Amino acid sequence: MAGRKDEDLKDLSLLGSQGTNYSFDYDPAVLETFDNQHPNRDYFVKFNCPEFTTLCPKTGQPDFATIYISYIPDEKMVESKSLKLYLFSFRNHGDFHEDSVNIIMNDLIELMTPRYIEVWGKFTPRGGISIDPYCNYGKPGTKFEQMAEQRLFNHDLYPEKIDNR
Amino acid sequence: MAGRKDEDLKDLSLLGSQGTNYSFDYDPAVLETFDNQHPNRDYFVKFNCPEFTTLCPKTGQPDFATIYISYIPDEKMVESKSLKLYLFSFRNHGDFHEDSVNIIMNDLIELMTPRYIEVWGKFTPRGGISIDPYCNYGKPGTKFEQMAEQRLFNHDLYPEKIDNR
Amino acid sequence: MAGRKDEDLKDLSLLGSQGTNYSFDYDPAVLETFDNQHPNRDYFVKFNCPEFTTLCPKTGQPDFATIYISYIPDEKMVESKSLKLYLFSFRNHGDFHEDSVNIIMNDLIELMTPRYIEVWGKFTPRGGISIDPYCNYGKPGTKFEQMAEQRLFNHDLYPEKIDNR
Amino acid sequence: MAGRKDEDLKDLSLLGSQGTNYSFDYDPAVLETFDNQHPNRDYFVKFNCPEFTTLCPKTGQPDFATIYISYIPDEKMVESKSLKLYLFSFRNHGDFHEDSVNIIMNDLIELMTPRYIEVWGKFTPRGGISIDPYCNYGKPGTKFEQMAEQRLFNHDLYPEKIDNR
Amino acid sequence: MAGRKDEDLKDLSLLGSQGTNYSFDYDPAVLETFDNQHPNRDYFVKFNCPEFTTLCPKTGQPDFATIYISYIPDEKMVESKSLKLYLFSFRNHGDFHEDSVNIIMNDLIELMTPRYIEVWGKFTPRGGISIDPYCNYGKPGTKFEQMAEQRLFNHDLYPEKIDNR
Amino acid sequence: MAGRKDEDLKDLSLLGSQGTNYSFDYDPAVLETFDNQHPNRDYFVKFNCPEFTTLCPKTGQPDFATIYISYIPDEKMVESKSLKLYLFSFRNHGDFHEDSVNIIMNDLIELMTPRYIEVWGKFTPRGGISIDPYCNYGKPGTKFEQMAEQRLFNHDLYPEKIDNR
Amino acid sequence: MAGRKDEDLKDLSLLGSQGTNYSFDYDPAVLETFDNQHPNRDYFVKFNCPEFTTLCPKTGQPDFATIYISYIPDEKMVESKSLKLYLFSFRNHGDFHEDSVNIIMNDLIELMTPRYIEVWGKFTPRGGISIDPYCNYGKPGTKFEQMAEQRLFNHDLYPEKIDNR
Amino acid sequence: MAGRKDEDLKDLSLLGSQGTNYSFDYDPAVLETFDNQHPNRDYFVKFNCPEFTTLCPKTGQPDFATIYISYIPDEKMVESKSLKLYLFSFRNHGDFHEDSVNIIMNDLIELMTPRYIEVWGKFTPRGGISIDPYCNYGKPGTKFEQMAEQRLFNHDLYPEKIDNR
Amino acid sequence: MAGRKDEDLKDLSLLGSQGTNYSFDYDPAVLETFDNQHPNRDYFVKFNCPEFTTLCPKTGQPDFATIYISYIPDEKMVESKSLKLYLFSFRNHGDFHEDSVNIIMNDLIELMTPRYIEVWGKFTPRGGISIDPYCNYGKPGTKFEQMAEQRLFNHDLYPEKIDNR
Amino acid sequence: MAGRKDEDLKDLSLLGSQGTNYSFDYDPAVLETFDNQHPNRDYFVKFNCPEFTTLCPKTGQPDFATIYISYIPDEKMVESKSLKLYLFSFRNHGDFHEDSVNIIMNDLIELMTPRYIEVWGKFTPRGGISIDPYCNYGKPGTKFEQMAEQRLFNHDLYPEKIDNR
Numbered sequence A, B, C, D, E, F, G, H, I, J: 001m002a003g004r005k006d007e008d009l010k011d012l013s014l015l016g017s018q019g020t021n022y023s024f025d026y027d028p029a030v031l032e033t034f035d036n037q038h039p040n041r042d043y044f045v046k047f048n049c050p051e052f053t054t055l056c057p058k059t060g061q062p063d064f065a066t067i068y069i070s071y072i073p074d075e076k077m078v079e080s081k082s083l084k085l086y087l088f089s090f091r092n093h094g095d096f097h098e099d100s101v102n103i104i105m106n107d108l109i110e111l112m113t114p115r116y117i118e119v120w121g122k123f124t125p126r127g128g129i130s131i132d133p134y135c136n137y138g139k140p141g142t143k144f145e146q147m148a149e150q151r152l153f154n155h156d157l158y159p160e161k162i163d164n165r
């Protein structure tokens, strides 16, 4: 066993770099990957992202959410600083809550072709009602496809207590 | 990928409109839908609705609840502002807790013909006892019918702690 | 869809009535039912009852518990004010915690012949130890009999944190 | 020492009565009092009222709040069932949050002439911001006038955590 | 320094005794005291009593509360098992919440003549509103009289969050 | 007593209006006021604003905070929808956390000349450390000036538990 | 239905008795049973025991834990006061955490031959790490043997948050 | 500024030593001190001790508490490992809760002659009631004597919520 | 049944020893085992480790996590003090979060050849996003291999609420 | 009003810079300041630092704490990235908990000469006891000197609940 060597990290342009350019226009091209060092093992990585904001497509009013992303990597893994920049790129972008969550998952599938992935958005209320979309995906033709269906069927049997305060 | 275009939103009469008319008489006709942009995917949408109030059918006393609605859309999705107006329409209406929850689910099935839907009401106590009805539904003849039974059979194995304070 | 009509409620002698007589001697006869308006659907109703008190059969000392009752109705449903009076009737009655929970479930099965029912009592400690009995029941010869066994087998995998404070 | 005697309770028309009439138009006349049995002592009574709802005066949209009322009685005390009916009378009434809280306090001062009283409303958010007004009062020319100023000056040094969920 | 000797405990008839007789009729005579071993020091003792129940004087319905009692002893201290029996004696007794709290404090003043004492009752809701009375007392003509006024003037600046669940 | 009349509301251009224009450039001119209907009384109004975001002046990275604003009005009160728009105007604006909080307070003093006001910002961490600035103000030459100093001297004696999760 | 009769309780030597002798040397002989009155039903009984202490076998330092015991009775049930005395008997006894939990379960199996039983110990940290052993058992050759394996395989998928404070 | 040098630590016989001898008989002689390196400054040190256990002087039953000790040092400070051993020495010792807390404070005053000290014990319930004694002390003839009285007069205005679970 | 005998403990070089040498360079050789005394039973042992810190491999900045380790022992069990030293050895070591968790599990498999093991790391955020990797393992060719897959497929259906505070 | 201009930020060598050098040897020289833009106002800035670690001076074992730093600036303010690096510099440094907190405060006084400052450390337990030192300071000869004494005298009247889990 050994830690990451410098050569393992040489493709990461963003981590630890100076003068990061923050784009607030939707931009999936900012996403970067590094190699999974444990490809023979199925394991989970979760990103907790409580600082997500976008715009309502009709009213232009800012919306806020916490986004939870969990995935089982295949060969590639998303680098977390690039994920941060990607999520920032929704800042001045407008979409329904239900669409944002699907788009984030689609872009990460495109990037990493993970074995499994799920995205759960928990938004703050408008007009007293809050909306929490959840989508998931398992690689077609693998056991992860069944896994995705099983997890969807058992999704959120215990909704968290919400009182808008 | 792209955000919602204006033409996708043109059927929504309520969102962002001025002079909304709040009806406090039960009225399922106020519900509106928009198109599901991800119909090839099974995914969940949850509405947290902690501002629900209705009347006791026998005593006329106001009742209060938090309503949690989760569904897997088929072709149509309920627009959240119209859902707000629909739930407001129970304000001066009288029904048992067990009936309100079933009625809400019936109206949303009628509106959207979702693949799956569930509604959980958590009411405040009267006489020291509170009542929490839960119902669900999967489209008959599909795998979602089995999903509904499976979720009912595993419903609420861990009741939340209640002390009336 | 319509709310409960007066004729649906005419058999309920207790709800909204004046001069309720509170009996503190065990009395299952006080329980009343009303008709299930959604008998074609399997759905849950839960009662949260944090104001339950009885007596220790040997020492006579009062015991206190929160009782959670969940059931899937068949044709009849227990009216909540009558349930309150029934639970009050344990006030000056003596039984072990394990027996009270079984007796409550037996009486409700006798009253309603529900498809499924479960009762969980969570008592306060005596001598530093608290006792939480749980029993359940599915109508024999139906799928609810298997449901009951499945729920028992998966009961309380995550005991709540208890520190006696 | 003795419990309340029947003659002490004979002026209470609402408590335990049948056929209570719930008015949803603002009506301070519904408030009733009973005599303070401990008038030589300064002591506090608090009402926790988490089921308060009114209407926005401009949009007509329902608003929801928890109202906390604390007072030191003089000769008269407000009966809690009449307080419930009074708070219900805001149900179809329109006012700004800041005004509702002041009006409730004014009506209770008019009713009871308490030595001290305070009212704190905690509303759910609209547009992502929630509003919590607080007012108080001490009988002019008594030490309670200074008490009111002291409590206002020390009000809410530790705002509760709010995240709109 | 030494632990309590047997002779210090010989007046306690209830602690550790067999066959305790639980009276459910109001009975302050059951209270017992023991000697304060640290009379030269002003210090606090608090009793947390979450298992208090009494009856509504008008409807006869059981009421439930947590009672918090804090005092600074003078020469005598109330023995905790006798306090338990005293609180049990309210079980079949009827009084308004505001009166119960004052009566408990009066009886403990009569028993112990403490330097300072306060009693706070936190009841469960009836009709959606819960009532929390608080009273206190400092020995007249001592600094504890001013202490009582100071504590009353600063009482409960931060009401706990109540949602009736 | 009476609710707000239409004439009281006629100066509010934003509340309930259609087509609100959301500006994301710092703009205090968007703030609007309405008249205080209780100017003879000193009372508090608090705004809970958990959806505040701005930019780091040096790195351009988005920052997130919950802003708590509490004030005692004099003649004018800030309208909450205009406050929302004002806070939105920091969205693409860069300032240190310590400066944002002071600027918000300065703008509200300029707008309302309140008797007392305080602003507390609670930001999310960067590099493992989070920053919470707090400022307050009392009208010079009034008792509120002393009130402000007293509150500053007693500020935050109990820092909330922070673990960055 | 009836409560426990005196004859049902005559074998219990400890409950309500005077002069209990507390042994702090490991002693499983102190355990007592009473008859299960509902032997035709499979149901759970849980004991919450947050006052468990033992000694480290190597250092002699006291260890502290909360022990959760859940079982499905067969013919016999452990009496709770005898369980308290049994757990007290570990007070001056030394064993590894992993062993204590297995020993408690072995002794209760020996005593009651339950259909199913599980024991979960949650200890406080030493050197910054805390240890939580969990064991379970189903009667060999019955469905409860499979139940035990199923519960072990699903054990603690959601570890509670621990921060050593 | 510099860290502790070896010579500063040479009087500490217990910290980091092997073969510590745990005495379970009350023994204040085990307490050790080290020198305060900041004697010109008044500052607080708090010990959180959730693993305290002793015996009831009359029944012999174990009692459990969390002990909080806060003090302002003068010249000497109590070493924490010796404090641990001292608190362990109550393990097989019998005293009333009210006495244990006073004894601990007396012993620490004797040891350190602190400028100020307070001890708060929070015990688990017996018979449904828990007892929390609190005592404090300021060096006579100094400002800390007034500080002690001021803190006692303001002690525990917000009793923590207790439900015995 | 009997406690651990001295001979059972004689191979443990670290527990209770003086002069422990803390290495902050990655060193799996520090791990020690003792014999499982219950090898015929499948049972879980969990270690809660909230004091884990390592370095970012690219920036050198310290990272912090809580590590949860759960396993079913075979013949050997890891001694907890050696586990503490092992985890300390990551202190000045650099690796990605995803790698640290896999390395810890690999080393424990190498050490103990457990029947089953899982490791969950929950790190604090960098740039507003926190990362929680989870891996598990069942002995190949046994039922524990299926158990591992089943637990992975059901992993973390309820992500904990994260708000970076 | 205006945001920070580039010239205001030109003395900050660390914020946003590349290739930060993390020193793990105690080094107060790393601290940097920027100018207070609101020097005419007394206001608070708080830093929440949950990622603090140091070494025990006698055993060499790592210690962990959350550090809360609050101050009222005079002319200079500490830059938060430099504060992070300063706190990192304790990583391989040994001191008693009581000393670390005093040293941090001394260094920040030396750096900024603030009007007021306080530092509170909350450490994790060793041997079952955790230690929380708190110190504060007001500029001698100003009102902040009295403020410091007042805050010390009112420090931590409500110790947080600690159970070592």
Ligand SMILES: [Ca+2]
Residues within 6 Å of the ligand: A125, A126, A127, A128, A129, D125, D126, D127, D128, D129
């Ligand atoms: Ca809203």
Ligand SMILES: [Ca+2]
Residues within 6 Å of the ligand: C125, C126, C127, C128, C129, H125, H126, H127, H128, H129
């Ligand atoms: Ca008890």
Ligand SMILES: [Ca+2]
Residues within 6 Å of the ligand: A164, A165, D161, D162, D163, D164, D165
């Ligand atoms: Ca919240």
Ligand SMILES: [Ca+2]
Residues within 6 Å of the ligand: A161, A162, A163, A164, A165, D164, D165
């Ligand atoms: Ca909430």
Ligand SMILES: [Ca+2]
Residues within 6 Å of the ligand: B125, B126, B127, B128, B129, E125, E126, E127, E128, E129
């Ligand atoms: Ca009620």
Ligand SMILES: [Ca+2]
Residues within 6 Å of the ligand: B164, B165, E161, E162, E163, E164, E165
């Ligand atoms: Ca609540």
Ligand SMILES: [Ca+2]
Residues within 6 Å of the ligand: B161, B162, B163, B164, B165, E164, E165
């Ligand atoms: Ca509650």
Ligand SMILES: [Ca+2]
Residues within 6 Å of the ligand: F161, F162, F163, F164, F165, I164, I165
């Ligand atoms: Ca936190």
Ligand SMILES: [Ca+2]
Residues within 6 Å of the ligand: F164, F165, I161, I162, I163, I164, I165
């Ligand atoms: Ca948090």
Ligand SMILES: [Ca+2]
Residues within 6 Å of the ligand: G125, G126, G127, G128, G129, J124, J125, J126, J127, J128
């Ligand atoms: Ca420890």
Ligand SMILES: [Ca+2]
Residues within 6 Å of the ligand: G161, G162, G163, G164, G165, J164, J165
């Ligand atoms: Ca914790």
Ligand SMILES: [Ca+2]
Residues within 6 Å of the ligand: C164, C165, H161, H162, H163, H164, H165
């Ligand atoms: Ca509790």
Ligand SMILES: [Ca+2]
Residues within 6 Å of the ligand: C161, C162, C163, C164, C165, H164, H165
């Ligand atoms: Ca508890």
Ligand SMILES: [Ca+2]
Residues within 6 Å of the ligand: F125, F126, F127, F128, F129, I125, I126, I127, I128, I129
């Ligand atoms: Ca961060």
Ligand SMILES: [Ca+2]
Residues within 6 Å of the ligand: G124, G125, G126, G127, G128, J125, J126, J127, J128, J129
């Ligand atoms: Ca420890």
Ligand SMILES: [Ca+2]
Residues within 6 Å of the ligand: G164, G165, J161, J162, J163, J164, J165
């Ligand atoms: Ca804790």
